[in-house]
Amino acid sequence: MTKINIVNHTHWDREWYFSTMDALLLSDQVFEDVLIELEENIDARFCLDGQASIIEDYLSIRPERLPQIKKLVEEGRLLIGPWYTQTDAQLVCGESILRNLSIGIHETNKIGKHMEVGYLPDTFGFNAQMPTILRNCNIDNIIFWRGINLDKHVKSPYFKWKGLGNEEVYAANLIDGYGSIPRLFTNEEFLNNKLFKLADKIKSMTDLDEILIPIGNDQVEITCNIKNKIDEINKISDDEYVQSTYLDFIDYIRKNSEKLERYEGEFREPKTGRIHKTIGSVRYDIKKMNFDMEQSLLKRVEPLYAIAESLGIKISKNLITTAWKKIMEGQAHDGMAGCITDDVANDVLYRMKQAREIVDGIENLVKKRIAEGLKLSKDxxxxxxxxxxxxxxxxxxxxxxxxxxxxxxxxxxxxxxxxxxxxxxxxxxxxxxxxxxxxxxxxxxxxxxxxxxxxxxxxxxxxxxxxxxxxxxENSNNLEIKNDNYKIFVENEKLCVELKDGRKIEDFITFENCGNDGDTYDFSPLRGDSNITFRIVEGIRKASEGIEKLELSGRVLLPKDLESRLDRNELKPLDIKLIISLLKDDELINCRIIVDNNILSHRLRACIKSDILSNESIASIPFGYIKRPILNGKIGDWNSSYLEIPIDIEVFEGTVSITDDKNTLSIYSKGIKEYQVIEDRMYLTLLSTTSQLGKPNLLYRPGRASGDTTKQGHVMIATPNAEQLGKNEFEFSISLLEESFNENKVEKRYEKVNSQNIFYQLQGLNKFINRLDNKIQNSRTKLDLKREYSLLEFDKNICISSISASLKDNAILLRMKNCSNEELIVDRYDFNKFKRWEIVNAIEEVQDNSKLVIDPYNIITIKLYF
Structure with missing residues (x-):
């Protein structure tokens, strides 16, 4: 006899093909029913999808329910948190995932207690460092669905998942998804064809005596009288069905840990559910704005806040938390992936705009207050x-x-x-x-x-x-720039690079275009289409002693839409600018691409050529690097085994490299998230545009449409904004050096790529250069500041993850990361401007470790008290 843990839940997309306001209205009905049922049936328990934001939203319209919710949470019958939103786990940076969890825990604990389960039931695949992120927030488990291959990764849906370093969590996979049994019935047909059939399937995959089956689905109401229904089921079942929680089931797995397999790696295979491998380039505007906002918070505003606080400049840290929340609402898996309607995409971008206004305003205030304290002149x-x-x-x-x-x-x-x-x-x-x-x-x-x-x-x-x-x-027509490491020039209508050792690579940067017959979930080639490759080689040179630039531009005629692709009968111009710059003595080739897009439903990629052949790429993921096999686009027979093509188009957090141990090509992206390696060429997806939310019968994804558009009673949904018409800008840097791949070197270069230009002039010529200069009034507190100031310092060889305000105390959190496979010791630091410091985890719980040692592929957080 097997014990089957039944967990009553609802899955709550905040937005999708409906808006956040639509979801708020629905919560007024569904959540009300949940509370009524929990009050009427004291044995009932319910999981509210693991995200705190939907509770915040609900309480904004039903504040009188707070005491009741607190009581139910305290009793363990209503389970909330730990996330703030159901985060994407591949397209946002690792620090964003950490903040989503730490802020979610902080907000949930204001109500009572958070569900200590890393619950992500619908996220489109997972980076290999989720165990590390979870353990740094004192969560030792995860429950998930998509990305696993039970013929390859592990045999059982219940196992141990190890990060790249030493951290490990207990993992439970939701076979057939969180919505495999949307509602619970007791009639014989339902039991035999649905519930018992699923139970038998799961039992066949594990040797454990207990299994997990969730009851619920998207915006589905609570199952009423669940105890009575389970009693009815047990009368005819050979197994024992019990009402349970995710916590209860994790406790069972934890007690049987010696029976569990161990897996190390990522989950990105479309075996048990679609994971949309090519969604990393859809709605680039959202992904780029998210990247920019992450950088603004992590590299600009949060450090500036710490500097300001140390100087006696007071700003509410809740403003920064509000900005994070605005961004996190768009970092939920649907929103960040881009598989949403145009109206919802506009909502995501608007909230990011609100976050932008907050962080720009904080930066403006800090800089002006310091400038006033310094009594700066206009010169x-x-x-x-x-x-x-x-x-x-x-x-x-x-x-x-x-x-x-x-x-x-x-x-x-x-x-x-x-x-x-x-x-x-x-x-x-x-x-x-x-x-x-x-x-x-x-x-x-x-x-x-x-x-x-x-x-x-x-x-x-x-x-x-x-x-x-x-x-x-100064400008010239000589199309050649150089520094100590590179010479880049146009020769025979090709862009070439000559390396320090004399090696020459022709067609260093080219472009590739093809039709996109896919949708907002997946790129898919148009049947019968072929790629168009072109070069941008006309322009001017700009140079001085410290910097040299090539500013190239070109116009290429491309088929205007899918209908024109096969016969090439209607062409429209696509204008592209390629700006390449070299700084004196620098190891980086800095690239900026501006595309004025007039073409519909197409994919545009930049191709960076090297002379390196490798069997694997090395991509950055949160707090580490992962190696992936290079398949050169050759996938083989996949239709019978996968729900979509397991194409070797991959995502990366910020850098991707190929190496032959003597030479290494690395790309350092500022918002581009998708790549493919074919032989010695690295392809970066710039645009993957589409006019439809979800389409059926794609070449890369046969069968039903994603996005519910071909469900009974549903309609196809046009997404003209996902065509990304108009100006689109892309930035990345390249290093092509005579060296083997080194994680620390690449990470430090990426830190340099993202270092910020932050400056301020106290002037009266234009009070709108800084948006709020005209409205920030003189402070009552007069400062007398030094002309040069340093708040803290530590070893330059250590990489920083973030410097942020404590959510609990008058302190800052300094988080350092180790993206290598070797332990790092921090033995040089200056924290003298703080009263005291201690080592904590990401949710500010004090740790026993008294030494500043960062484990391989891990982070360490230091709490510094003012």
Whole structure:
């Protein structure tokens, strides 16, 4: 006899082909029924989908229910949290996943207690470091559905999942998904054809004496009188059915851990459920804005908040939490993947815009307060370094001047990259105590400059602006740029690169285009279509002593839509700019691509060629790197085994490399999330556009449409905004060096790629250069600040994950990461500006470890008290 744990739940997409407001309305009905049933049946228990945000939303319309919810949570009959939203696990950065969990736990614990289960029932596959993330939030388990292959990864749905390092969690896979039994009935036909059949299937896969079956589905109501129904089922079943919770079942697995298999790796195979392997490039605008917001919070605003707090500048840290929540609402698996309607996509982008306004406002306030405390003149500029070690390198700054001949003094090098003129204006209102009057305003200039300088760790420095002869970047028609590591040039209508050792690679960067017959879930080729490859090789050179650029542009005629692909009868222009820059002595080739898209339903990829042949790619994932086999696009027979093609198009957090142990090509992306390696070429997907939410019978995904569009009573849903028409910008850097792959080197280069240009000038020429300068009033607290300041410092060889405000105390959390397979010891640090510090986990629980040692592929969090 097997014990079958029945868990009553609902799965709650906040938005999909319906909006968050639609879901809020539905929660008023479904959640009300849940509370009524739990009150009327004291034995009933219910899981509210593992996310705190839907409770927050519900309480915003039913605040009177809070005492009842607290009581039910305390009794263990209503299980909430631990996530804030049902996060994507591949397209957001590892720090975002950690914050989703830590903020979700923090908010849930305000109500009572969080469900200590890493519950992600519908996420489209999982990175290999989920065990590490969960354990850092004191959760030792995960319950999930998609991505597993029980013919390959493990034999049983119940096992131990090990991260890349030493962390491990208990794992339970939901065979056939969270919605395999949407509602519980007791009639014979249902039991024999549905419930008993599923139970027998799961029993055949495990030697354990207990199995798990969830009852529920998308926005489905609570099963009423569940105890009576289970009693009826037990009268005719040979097994024992019991009402249970996910916690109860995890406890059982934990007690039987010696019987469990162990797996290490990711879950990205479309075997038991679709995982949409090519969804990493759909709705690029959402993915790019999410990346930008992650960087703004992690690399700019949170460190600036810490600096401000140390100087006595007070800002509510709840503003930062609010910004994170706005972003996390869009990081749920549907929203971040992009398989949503246009209306919902607009909602996601709007919430990210709100987050952008919050973080920009905080940055504006901090910079202005510090500038006022320094009593800056208009001929001074404040430059920040938010990395916790001294910075020596290039920064881009902007300042306003009444003359063109201004430069940053007291730096090693200053090159003017651009001068923008603002014309003078007449009848300018001056508001003065003695009365209002009008003047004519002279014109002025915004000057963008590249400076080579040093900056203090985690702090700022003031530089003077001087008048005189300015070094200006100059144009020429000689299409060749170089530094100590690379020479990049156009030869015979091809873009070429010559490396330090003399090796030459032709067609270094090209572009590939084809039709996309897929939808917002998956790219799929158009039957009978063929790829179009083209080059961008015309343009100008811009150069000075510190920087050299190639600015190339071109226009290619492409079939305007799917209907034109096969006979090529109607063509439209696609305009592309490719800007390549080299800094002096730098190891990176910096690329910026601007695409003015007029083409419908197509895929556009950038191809970076090397002379490296390898059997595997090495992609970054949260707090580590994973090796994947290179299949060169050759998949073999898959239709009988998979629900979609298991194509070797993969996602990456930020970097991807190939190496032959002598030479290594690495890509460092700023928002691009999808790649494929074919022989010696790395393909980065720039655009994968479509006009439909979900389509049936795709070449890469046969059968039903994803997105419910071909369900009975449903309709096809057009998504014209997913065509990404208009201007789209992409940024990445390349290193192609004579070296073997080294995780720490690649991670440090990526940290450099994402280092921020943060500066401020206290000026009156334009009060909208910084959006809130016109509205931020003088502070009552007068500061007397030093011209140079450093908050903290530690070993430059250690990589930083985040520097954020504590959710609990007047403290900051400094999180360091080790993305390598060797232990790292932090033996050089300066925390003297803090009262005390201690090692905690990601939810601020004090840890026993008193030494600053970072385990392989792991993180360590230090709590520093002001």
């Amino acid at each position: 001074e500029i404040l430059v920040f370094n938010t990395l916790p070690y001294k910075y020596d390198g290039f920064k881009v700054v902007e300042f306003l001047s009444s003359t063109k001949d201004k430069f940053v003094a007291d730096v090693e090098k200053c090159t003017v990259l651009d001068i923008h003129e603002y014309e003078g204006k007449e009848n300018i209102l001056i508001e003065a105590p003695e009365g209002n009057y009008f003047i004519n305003e002279d014109g002025y200039y915004k000057i963008t400059a590249l400076i080579k300088t040093t900056l203090p760790s985690m702090g700022y420095k003031v530089f003077k602006l001087s008048e005189g002869k300015v070094d200006i970047i």
